[in-house]
Amino acid sequence: MNQEPLWSIFINASLVNNFVLAYFLGICPFLGVSSKLDTAARMGGAVTFVMFVSSICAFGIQLLLVAIDAPYLKLISFIAVIASTVQLVEMFIKKFSPALFRALGIFLPLITTNCAILGLALFQTNKGYGFLQCIVYALGAGAGFTLALVLIAGLREKLELAEVPEVTRGTALALMLAGLLSVSFMGFGGLGG
């Protein structure tokens, strides 16, 4: 059992070991939806929500798998649960907020193949977190993901207007920005004591 205090889990997941900038999880949406600030914020919200739900599900599955002694089914059952969670969220948003649904577009189904979510499920079981710790971990990771996404989107919006050499347009520039952000996030190291 892991005894890590909750505040430390939150800080570590959101800042010190930021999922995007330190673990490189969820790079695809990070590069794909990060050119506009409000889309980025919405995407962050959707991912945080899916993380929260699938973290709880993954915790339950892990208990079940330990009980029936079938560790080899971990990966398959996690991915199945995440895929169904995403479907549910998609239906939910489509029904209650068509505008948001249109704004997120194809990125919503893409959350299924967002490694940040599967990564979260795998990490929380590796670390042996308890139920409350899992929830805090999921929220921290989601907050960190949203923060990274919003920061880079803000930077990219500014750079739209800047004169940059033609070869650096697009992904290469976003990657360089991400590199700089990643360096600055290293400054958070040691915060989580």
Add this chain to the structure above:
Amino acid sequence: MVPADRVRDEEQGGIDVSNAELSAGAPPTSTWHMYRAMVGIGVCCGLLIVSVYQVTLPVIERNKAEALQAAIFDVLPGAVTSTTYRLQEPDGFQVSEGKDAGEQLVYAGYDDEHALVGIAVEAHGMGYQDVIRLIYGYSFENDAIVGIRVLESKETPGLGDRIETDPDFLENFKRLDVSLTDDQTTLANAIVPVKHGEKTHPWQVDGITGATISSKAIANILDQSAEFWVPRMHAKRADFEGQE
């Protein structure tokens, strides 16, 4: 495409549902088709996974045991065999056969004449980036930690990861004093980290310049773990001597 499909359907027995579907025209796909595809593939996948798991499991277990063995011999210089014990409070230590989760295990090392060299203990704690896991060797003869090895760490490469390589730092753990107070219940001196070059007592850990937090973390992990284990192991030393 279509004829091939139909042939295959007939070959597989063409059960009533799919036949009805076929005569009604091809799309949309029948529920039976979907079930058949999902369940068929699911069963095949399950079989494949289980058989690979069964084949690789003994190899993986052996690899893990070997890695643990190597780590134990590494932190207990002179040991050539080892036995796993589990803490059974308040009675003391018992030889552990299985490996149930949640048990508190220690590993006793013996030299080639079957004399007890010391005990290897695993410990973990928060480092600079993430959890550091390490194993250390405790020697009854010296009342000291006689070796450590980091099993898992994500410390900053080039800075924090010098806890694994820095020769001056590792020198600390050739003989780190963990002697007990007179009543044998607690460490006489807590293991404390000090700045590089300021080590004056055998229970102090000489830090690494530029990796202050990581080296402090190691000292704290050792202190907490030794505070728990050393008095218990000391009181029940006979438990380990009985074997072999």
Add this chain to the structure above:
Amino acid sequence: MATSTKTTTDEFIKGLWKENPVFVQVLGMCPVLAVSNTAINALAMGLATAFVLIMSNIVVSLLRSFIPKEVRIATYILVIATFVTVVDYVIQAISLDLYKALGAFISLIVVNCLILGRAEAFASKNTVVRSTMDGLGMGIGFAFALLCLGAVREILGSGSLFGVELFHDSFQDWVVMVLPSGGFFTLAGWLLLFNWMKQRKAKKEQSAALTLAGEAAQ
């Protein structure tokens, strides 16, 4: 598909360079950045991904007429997850150290967009032979790209390649290259190189076309 003019070798070649999954299509970035801190990790990860890609391409194209389109994504994910679990256990059995270095990223091959992308876009519509070639090409292209990144990061960040020291002791390691940020910078560098080459080629073709047009006008 019978009328396609492409030969099977073309399917193989395109993944290596012209449609390289990392440098050109920018797919499957997460493992690319995360485990490319040394050349050996990068190579192992590249080969593991290539294996899963090839196997899933073969299986998906074999079963393409058996899988109804409504449940295709679910079955693809099932197939991919199975092969990833297999690779996971095999790597654990081969080398525990390697397994520790790659960590959870082996399991994360499941969500590599490249694999699902090829299954959906190529293997579900083509013959087994073509799909195998496509998987081979894309897989090797992916492994090659990972190796490029890993080699650059290891040479600059630790002064070695495949664990062999390259420089004299006086070489000061660029620690930043083995840190997460180094991954972003290195990949950005490679992309710049590819963009630049693409642009130069486009310019050449343009000027060639212009001179041709000019000659025709005269």
